[in-house]
Amino acid sequence: MDNKKKEMLAMLTKLADDFQAQIPERITKITNAWNDVNDDYNTEKQTNLLRLAHSLAGTSATFGFTDISTAAKALEVILQDINSLDVLKEKHHIICEHIDQLTIASQTN
Amino acid sequence: MHILIADDDEIFSMMIEGICETMGHSSDVFSSGTDAMDKVKKNDTKYHAAILDVFMPGYNGDQIFYELSLKNDGEFPVLFCTGLTDSNNWNKLQKLGNIMSKEKAMAGLSYEIEKLEEWAMRLNEDETTRKAIMAKSDIKSYIKDLEHIANEAQALLDITGSDDVKYEINNPQMEERLTIARNSLASSLQKINI
Numbered sequence: 001m002d003n004k005k006k007e008m009l010a011m012l013t014k015l016a017d018d019f020q021a022q023i024p025e026r027i028t029k030i031t032n033a034w035n036d037v038n039d040d041y042n043t044e045k046q047t048n049l050l051r052l053a054h055s056l057a058g059t060s061a062t063f064g065f066t067d068i069s070t071a072a073k074a075l076e077v078i079l080q081d082i083n084s085l086d087v088l089k090e091k092h093h094i095i096c097e098h099i100d101q102l103t104i105a106s107q108t109n
Numbered sequence: 110m111h112i113l114i115a116d117d118d119e120i121f122s123m124m125i126e127g128i129c130e131t132m133g134h135s136s137d138v139f140s141s142g143t144d145a146m147d148k149v150k151k152n153d154t155k156y157h158a159a160i161l162d163v164f165m166p167g168y169n170g171d172q173i174f175y176e177l178s179l180k181n182d183g184e185f186p187v188l189f190c191t192g193l194t195d196s197n198n199w200n201k202l203q204k205l206g207n208i209m210s211k212e213k214a215m216a217g218l219s220y221e222i223e224k225l226e227e228w229a230m231r232l233n234e235d236e237t238t239r240k241a242i243m244a245k246s247d248i249k250s251y252i253k254d255l256e257h258i259a260n261e262a263q264a265l266l267d268i269t270g271s272d273d274v275k276y277e278i279n280n281p282q283m284e285e286r287l288t289i290a291r292n293s294l295a296s297s298l299q300k301i302n303i
Contacts, residue, residue, distance in 0.1 A: 059120055
């Protein structure tokens with residue numbers, strides 16, 4: 001393996017380790033953002049929650065954390081359908097379940 | 110190449126930046142659509158390509174791409190690197206530039222950056238540059254043949270031990286190659302007005 005490839009591999013391995021260390025914090029952020037949305041619903045808060053789920057889904061897929069990516073993606077898909085407080089109430093329990101699944105996935109990865 | 114990178118996930122943008130650097134490219138990294146758009150609108154830096162996330166705070170990747178295109182005569186080499194998976198978004202983005210899923214980024218980003226480089230080179234390559242590249246190739250081939258002939262002549266001088274030797278090319282293939290190279294060189298030089 002040439003030096004450039006070694007350098008790239010070392011960099012990617014370090015970033016994957018850094019990302020793994022960040023996962024609990026990222027899930028806490030998602031949980032907090034979900035609590036925020038519940039306390040006082042507005043579209044800005046919902047977009048923030050959606051963005052956090054989207055970001056976790058994408059980057060965990062990049063670094064091979066498949067279970068987390070799948071759980072975060074499922075949450076993202078549900079959140080995309082929320083366009084009012086009524087829909088939020090209707091889907092409340094499903095979103096809670098998805099956030100729980102995300103926590104479980106992070107513990108098994 | 111100098112590349113504009115925009116992604117709101119810090120670790121992901123660090124990965125893109127690292128891969129670009131390892132491949133010999135410089136970059137500016139922005140963690141939001143707003144920051145990237147501000148930079149593009151300032152128009153104070155020449156970028157050859159962009160690697161953009163799609164869903165970002167402020168402006169999305171496609172909006173930044175449109176601004177870059179406006180500043181670069183309508184065409185700009187872009188790679189959308191996204192976690193979006195729905196076909197509507199993919200179809201829309203594919204019409205604008207290259208696209209890859211974040212899931213495949215670790216293994217596939219280097220290849221995608223090479224494709225961006227080729228695209229950027231094609232855009233920056235004007236007619237004169239292309240002719241000069243062709244002429245350079247012909248000249249190289251001509252020099253190689255001359256070197257071959259010189260070596261043969263030197264070998265002949267070494268054998269005879271005399272400085273007074275009339276060297277004749279007695280290899281018909283070499284003679285033919287030399288004629289072709291000479292003609293090709295003359296034609297190339299004429300094309301680029303040397």
